[in-house]
Amino acid sequence: MKTLKSIDKLCSEGQAVKLFAPGPVQVPTFILQEMSKPNDLHRSKSYQELHSQTRSKLQRILHTENDIFFFTSSGSGVMEACVLNLIPKTGRALMLSCGNFGERWIEMATSNDRMIDVVALEWGKGFHPEKVETILSAEKQYDSIFITMNESSTGIMNPVWEIGPLVKKLQPQAVFCVDAVSCMGGREIKVDEWNIDVCLSATQKCLGVPPGLGIASVSEKALALAGRVQNRGWYFDFLNMKKYSEKDYTPATTNIPCLRALNVALEKMLTDGMENRYLHHEKMTQKIRNCVIECGFELFPEKGFQSSTITVVKNTRKVSVEDCIQKLLETTGHRFSNGYGKLSEKTFRIAAMGWITEDDLDVFLQHFRTLFTKN
């Protein structure tokens, strides 16, 4: 039996632990090798070409004509960028929260002294369009409305495809801002049709690229709102980013290796067909759900709101989650995740993000079954 130490050694020697955790995900060699190519300057024709190509591909995938900004930051950096740019000091935003990442946005707003109204659901529940309709019918006119599309702490996927049009109908002045960190590239998102002004993500989840680059599609309406916001800061200032984006640049030095890897990953996705990719994720997630139920567990998220990229499992058998993760890792080199934050031992999480194949998944599920049958 391999020990944990030897697993870590494998990692440091460049051999992969098979990751079924919600990011950073496993990255195939054809993408990894882009990371180690020599870089030119971030002010060069070759950079501009890379920037522009990657933007176009993301616009295709997101079904949008909006500009795409690249942030040298994690997804959390882009989340904070939205708070800084889209909540005027004298205005008000609405935050729809149903888990840890909704709470993170709330914390970002308050720590930046921005005024927000919050509707927070119990963890495990999703936003029903009827409920959202009632919320948005309030007299108050919001400057911006924030929602987590795929709440990876609870496994909830909110129906942004229904909520976006409701925002348009009931709060037409509001900028609609969607955290798609854990689903962009793994589930169809129609930015323009769904009325999404800012749709943000990062490379290390469903896009299947190493961590280090944030992404957002940003509408003209969002930029106009940013223009009315004081104290947007410098690093995440949308208007400065727009100025540079027009020249196919970012204001500061870009994470070029990650952008290059993203460009190649997107090319492959488009060649394979996005529809196929999305179906593949759904199919794999369905297999994961079946397996955990078969092993005597239950799904944590509310029915009808279950994410197609991550499965959050209720620890109904009351196993030691941490021990099970370590055991599977040490004996098979496969890793899944504990629950997030306060759900650490109450749930565990299995992701089907990025480039995991069905064969990979079958091997993992076989090990998983063995672990929970023997126990």
Add this chain to the structure above:
Amino acid sequence: MKTLKSIDKLCSEGQAVKLFAPGPVQVPTFILQEMSKPNDLHRSKSYQELHSQTRSKLQRILHTENDIFFFTSSGSGVMEACVLNLIPKTGRALMLSCGNFGERWIEMATSNDRMIDVVALEWGKGFHPEKVETILSAEKQYDSIFITMNESSTGIMNPVWEIGPLVKKLQPQAVFCVDAVSCMGGREIKVDEWNIDVCLSATQKCLGVPPGLGIASVSEKALALAGRVQNRGWYFDFLNMKKYSEKDYTPATTNIPCLRALNVALEKMLTDGMENRYLHHEKMTQKIRNCVIECGFELFPEKGFQSSTITVVKNTRKVSVEDCIQKLLETTGHRFSNGYGKLSEKTFRIAAMGWITEDDLDVFLQHFRTLFTKN
């Protein structure tokens, strides 16, 4: 003769343009290959080990016992972090500016609504300790004092080794914050001895690693000040970073490939000996200075303040800088840089950062001489 297009093609095919520009710099294969290794989670023993090892090496190089924070951002992100954490809304900071990056800090302070006093020198001048002594002798007691150590827009290196002790003597309450983006790893910095509370940098300059990771050593005094600052935001909050740093983590997903590359780069530097590395940079920069003077140019920065990592050259021959850069790039695959911002055509810049060897430099200077002898 190669065309620009073919140079760009070379880059995209993974062949190197030889970079004598002030970052991103050329990175040797033994570091590049770290970028393309498989990643484990950012919450794992293997990550913690990497984090902790890299911290220890940076502490050795910077001669400090202060904690080291890693930021998934460019150097500008860390600059903004300092503004957010080290200038209380009701307090006041002093910014010593002598070029573009000093001005960027000022812009960051004002765009974040923080009050600052500014002493700005004409571009090309450096901060004489006697002048700084007068400034710091003012009655006003600053919460924090900011200076750019190596101002890469003008080629000035400010004598932080003299200014730090003056801060300690004359403004003992102040947190001393140093932007060492373009010199950390290329010039000795004694953080503790020089009274530096925050010393910040990024990977893509003298540390000779691809872009995407910011670095700062942060003293207890700086953390105590941050504790008195409201509205530090989330992404760059020093206190949150400290909390995670104690577990060898960062609050959000780290740019793991870049951290792994940095760890290997630092290991090599320490094995080679930092003193040797610094002498090597000095020697190379002296060669560059001699060459440009021989070609009929003059040095831009004030005598006695010339950087040992970047040479900013006054375009006394009034050549078209842009044309010369393109010509050298297209005919030889070597790239130097135009002047920064308003100095774009009035100066040009040649860097000796990272891993450039003397042989590489000699070839570059030979091409440079040919270009300017023929012209």
